Amino acid sequence: MGSQEFRCKACDGYGLLMDDEEWRYTCTVCRGDGYVSELESNEQDQVSDVDDINRILD
Numbered sequence: 918m919g920s921q922e923f924r925c926k927a928c929d930g931y932g933l934l935m936d937d938e939e940w941r942y943t944c945t946v947c948r949g950d951g952y953v954s955e956l957e958s959n960e961q962d963q964v965s966d967v968d969d970i971n972r973i974l975d
């Protein structure tokens with residue numbers, strides 16, 4: 918739990934997604950949290966994650 922969290926764009930913060938037949942299922946992007954951490958949103962670019970953290974600590 919920290920300040921580095923952002924509302925999930927996939928489910929708009931609800932943590933649930935609904936398909937065309939109104940079946941609801943847990944959002945796979947935020948795993949149902951409704952929010953994603955900065956690390957999760959950038960998980961495809963982990964090198965820059967380290968750089969971001971270093972900048973914040975600095």
Ligand SMILES: [Zn+2]
Nearest residue numbers: 925928944947
């Ligand atoms: Zn989500």
